[in-house]
Amino acid sequence: MLNKYKSIGSACLLLASGLFAQDEWQISGDVRAGWVAYDYGNKPLSIDANGDIISQNPQNSQGHIDSRGFYLLPKISLTSPTYRNVSAKATVVGATDFGMNDEKYEKRTFVFDPNERKSFVLLQEAYIKYETKEHKLLIGREELSTPMIDRDDWYMLADTFELAYYKNNSFSDTTLYGGYFSKMAGVWDSGANGTEFHSMSDASFVAQEDKQRAGNSGIYFGALEYNDAKHHALQLWNYYAVDLYNTLFMQYDYTNTYNAFHYDLGLQLIDFAGVGELSKHDTTTINYRLYSARFNGNFDNGVDFATGVAKYSDGAGQAATLGAFGGYPYFANGMIFHFFEAGSLRNAASYKAQVGYSFDFMGKKVWSGYRFTYFDLDSSYSFTAENESQSKMLLNGLQLKFGEEKGAYFTGTYEHVRLDGEPNTYALRLIGGYRF
Numbered sequence: 001m002l003n004k005y006k007s008i009g010s011a012c013l014l015l016a017s018g019l020f021a022q023d024e025w026q027i028s029g030d031v032r033a034g035w036v037a038y039d040y041g042n043k044p045l046s047i048d049a050n051g052d053i054i055s056q057n058p059q060n061s062q063g064h065i066d067s068r069g070f071y072l073l074p075k076i077s078l079t080s081p082t083y084r085n086v087s088a089k090a091t092v093v094g095a096t097d098f099g100m101n102d103e104k105y106e107k108r109t110f111v112f113d114p115n116e117r118k119s120f121v122l123l124q125e126a127y128i129k130y131e132t133k134e135h136k137l138l139i140g141r142e143e144l145s146t147p148m149i150d151r152d153d154w155y156m157l158a159d160t161f162e163l164a165y166y167k168n169n170s171f172s173d174t175t176l177y178g179g180y181f182s183k184m185a186g187v188w189d190s191g192a193n194g195t196e197f198h199s200m201s202d203a204s205f206v207a208q209e210d211k212q213r214a215g216n217s218g219i220y221f222g223a224l225e226y227n228d229a230k231h232h233a234l235q236l237w238n239y240y241a242v243d244l245y246n247t248l249f250m251q252y253d254y255t256n257t258y259n260a261f262h263y264d265l266g267l268q269l270i271d272f273a274g275v276g277e278l279s280k281h282d283t284t285t286i287n288y289r290l291y292s293a294r295f296n297g298n299f300d301n302g303v304d305f306a307t308g309v310a311k312y313s314d315g316a317g318q319a320a321t322l323g324a325f326g327g328y329p330y331f332a333n334g335m336i337f338h339f340f341e342a343g344s345l346r347n348a349a350s351y352k353a354q355v356g357y358s359f360d361f362m363g364k365k366v367w368s369g370y371r372f373t374y375f376d377l378d379s380s381y382s383f384t385a386e387n388e389s390q391s392k393m394l395l396n397g398l399q400l401k402f403g404e405e406k407g408a409y410f411t412g413t414y415e416h417v418r419l420d421g422e423p424n425t426y427a428l429r430l431i432g433g434y435r436f
Contacts, residue, residue, distance in 0.1 A: 024081030032075065034156050034431035036109050037068035040340070041423025044104035051115065053107050059385040061340065061422055067108040069101035073156055073433075077125065085132050091125035091143075095157065095195075110188040111156045113195045120195045122185060124160045136167040141197075147237050147249050148270075149181060149219065152189055152326035154411075156431065159186030159326040162197055165221075177223040177237075181325075189326035204244055205320045207283040214277060217242035219325075231256055243276035245286045245321065249329070263297035268331055272321045288315030288346070292331035302359050306371075308332030308352040314378075318345040332373065340417050340425050342393045347378040366402040371395075377420075388421035408434050 040061035044053045055065045075093040095111055096119040106117045113120070127140025143151040143160045151158040165179025183203075187194030190203040191211075201214035223237040237249040248271040255264045273279075274286040291311045298304035308331035312318065322333065322345070332352040342348075356369030375393040382390040396416045403409020410432035417425045 026079040027076065028079070028436060029074070029076040030433055030435045032073045032156065032431065032433035033071065034073075034429065035068075035070045036111070036156070036431075037426075037428045038064070038108055039066050039426040040064040040108075041425065042066055044107070047104060053104055061425055062343070062385065064340070065107040066105060068105045069097055069109045069111065071095055071097050071101075071109070071111045071156055073111075075124070082131075086128065086130050088128045089125055089142075090123070092121065093124045093157065094121040095119060112187070113193045114187075115193070122195060124158075124185070134168065134170040136169075137165075139164045146177075146221070146223070146327070147235065147251070147329040148239055148247050148325065148327035149184075149221070150326040150328065152186065152328065155188050155429070157187060159184060159189050173226055173228050175223075175225045175227075177221065177225075179221055181219040181221065183218070184325060186326060189323060191324070200241060200325070201244055203325065204241065205324045206244060206278065206286075207320075209283045210244065210278045210281065213281070214241075214243040217244070240275070244278050245272055245274045245317070247272055247321070251329070260300040261297060262299075263295065266292075266294045266296075266331065268292040268294075268329070270329075272317055274317070284317070284320050286317030286320055288317050289313040290330070290333075294331040302357050304356045304358065304369075306352065306354040306356075308350075310350045312345050312348050314347040316346055340419075340427075342375060342377050342382045342390050342419055343384060344382040345375070345377070346381040348382070349376045350374065351376075361402070364402045364408075365404070366400070368400045369398070371397045371399075373397075384421035386421070390420040392420055394418040403432075403435075406435050408432070 041057060042060040042064060043056040043066050045056055046054045048054055053065055073093060073095045075091065077089060077091040080088040103117050106112060107114050112118060123141070125141050125143060127138055127142050129136065129138040141160055141162050143153065143158045144163065145151050149161070151160065161181050162183040163179060163181045165177060168176040181200050183197040183199050184190055185194055185197045190198065191205045192198035192202045199216035200219045201211050201217045204211065219239050219241045221237065221239045223235070226232070226234040231254055233253040233255070235249065235251045239247040251266060251268045253264055253266045270290045272286050272288055278284060278286065292308060294306065294308040296306040310330065310332040332350045350373060352371065352373045354369060354371040356367055358365060358367045360366070373395040377390050377392055379389040379391040384390065394417070398414045399412065401411040411429070413429045415427040
């Protein structure tokens with residue numbers, strides 16, 4: 001399989017070199033490197049004959065194993081000229097550690113396949129689209145962003161999807177969407193081998209039995225977005241994962257400015273409900289709602305803040321749905337970036353407070369910030385692997401980042417989690433690169 005993708009990548013690069021001299025063909029890219037480290041209080045000891053990692057404390061942190069490594073991810077895209085509103089794009093990405101990392105520590109670095117832990121090449125995008133001012137139709141592979149299915153390009157590698165969709169801008173202040181996700185690739189957000197494309201059902205977080213009953217199915221979606229470009233914005237999205245679960249996403253935002261203060265008041269409701277074959281079996285139960293509110297603001301002097309509160313209803317399915325397919329639109333769930341959760345968030349509440357500051361340094365726009373999130377857990381639902389109840393989880397995060405769409409960029413993130421019944425856990429990500 002790896003040789004197959006290498007061949008595809010080589011072909012795309014040769015095509016790019018041959019066509020670059022022609023007018024309107026465009027080559028863009030991103031050379032990204034990073035060091036990531038996750039400490040779960042569970043050190044790896046050895047690798048057995050089957051390639052499985054034997055760890056020191058498998059009961060700690062849901063069995064997650066301490067992981068770390070350095071990686072390089074070169075990425076190159078070729079975009080065609082537009083002819084009669086039709087254009088195409090291909091993107092090839094690779095990931096390697098040059099054989100420098102200790103394989104015992106690569107189970108959860110979220111770069112390689114956690115089971116094979118090898119370098120790979122992926123044809124990440126390959127689509128054709130028709131686009132005018134009022135209409136857009138796209139078919140193929142794309143790094144698409146929607147609230148609950150998202151490219152989530154905050155780590156080493158973005159999610160990407162095989163899909164088809166239509167977007168309509170013909171109505172004043174209103175955008176309509178409709179389409180179908182067939183497959184996805186993405187190591188961080190896929191429940192399958194994220195270095196290859198798998199069906200949306202296989203990439204979900206539900207039990208393996210439910211994936212098999214869904215039979216490599218996809219996700220239909222439709223949406224309406226209203227934005228009056230002044231104060232009011234409304235989003236309504238519905239995702240129907242065939243024989244798995246339906247997700248209804250609703251969000252309203254009111255934005256305004258008072259002197260030098262710009263603010264956003266938001267309300268959000270997300271409803272998850274099992275459908276089809278999944279609803280007929282008890283291997284995975286999904287039936288809950290998440291209610292959230294936020295108040296964010298920023299000042300002209302560079303200071304900004306973000307606050308959020310969320311309440312989970314008394315229904316099951318959080319572990320099988322939260323963060324699935326790269327969607328993280330939650331107002332008060334996790335840190336600046338999260339990497340670990342409690343045993344259960346059923347009937348829990350969470351509270352977020354964040355403060356940041358933007359400033360110019362040597363011609364670069366730099367942002368630094370601190371976030372604290374407190375989870376009030378329901379101890380009748382949340383337990384450790386050793387059946388110790390959990391009533392609270394505290395998350396602290398620090399981040400420094402700079403960079404624009406082109407040129408050099410860098411993001412450094414440190415996170416700390418304190419969770420009842422578990423060792424303190426830590427994460428450090430130092431990720432940077434150059435976009436052209």
